[in-house]
Amino acid sequence: MDAEHFEQxxxxxxxxxxxxxxxxxxxxxxxxxxxxxxxxxxxxxxASFELGTNLHAWMFSILRNTFLTSRTxxxxxxxxxxxxxxxxxxxxxxxxxxTPDVVLAKLxxxxxxxxxxxxxxxxxxxxxxxxxxxxxxxxxxxxxxxxPIGTVMSRxxxxxxALRVALSQPGEGGG
Numbered sequence: 001m002d003a004e005h006f007e008q009x010x011x012x013x014x015x016x017x018x019x020x021x022x023x024x025x026x027x028x029x030x031x032x033x034x035x036x037x038x039x040x041x042x043x044x045x046x047a048s049f050e051l052g053t054n055l056h057a058w059m060f061s062i063l064r065n066t067f068l069t070s071r072t073x074x075x076x077x078x079x080x081x082x083x084x085x086x087x088x089x090x091x092x093x094x095x096x097x098x099t100p101d102v103v104l105a106k107l108x109x110x111x112x113x114x115x116x117x118x119x120x121x122x123x124x125x126x127x128x129x130x131x132x133x134x135x136x137x138x139x140x141x142x143x144x145x146x147x148p149i150g151t152v153m154s155r156x157x158x159x160x161x162a163l164r165v166a167l168s169q170p171g172e173g174g175g
Contacts, residue, residue, distance in 0.1 A: 006046045010039065013059050016134055020060065023129040024067050026118055034070065038063040056136075057143035064126065064144065116166035124159035131156055 017038065021031035042062045049058060117125055130136045130144065131152075138156075142149045 006043050009055055017063050020129055020134060034067055038066045041066055054143055057140045060144040116163055119166050120162055124162055127156045128159045
């Protein structure tokens with residue numbers, strides 16, 4: 001298997017990988033670096049990838065492992081530049097039919113959710129992002145994280161409970 005074949009099968013995953021990287025790092029530049037490093041590692045290991053197996057889970061596993069072993073991994077910076085935040089906010093909430101009041105309410109809700117998610121542990125954050133944002137199946141999440149499906153389900157349940165608590169607390173993460 002060559003680089004051209006790798007590009008054909010792996011590049012369609014760029015956007016979901018970047019989104020996951022952003023949720024892990026909280027920073028656009030770090031997310032871009034993380035995705036780039038994950039693609040480099042995946043290309044190097046592509047010869048050992050078995051065609052017909054789950055490329056999606058394989059790529060997400062490489063990204064996650066790259067994150068965990070990177071400088072920013074376990075000591076994630078939960079900072080976002082103001083420019084990145086403003087662009088992301090407008091891109092994600094603005095609709096042509098929305099009034100300014102609706103846009104502001106959506107921005108406030110999104111910011112509360114982001115702050116609450118960032119307060120969760122990495123293990124909780126990654127299952128919520130993979131399941132509820134990336135819409136991965138439990139089986140794929142289990143394969144990506146290298147844990148049993150039962151652990152995915154219990155971790156997701158605990159993560160959602162922790163997120164509800166974080167959202168209910170006054171301050172940065174909640175109302």
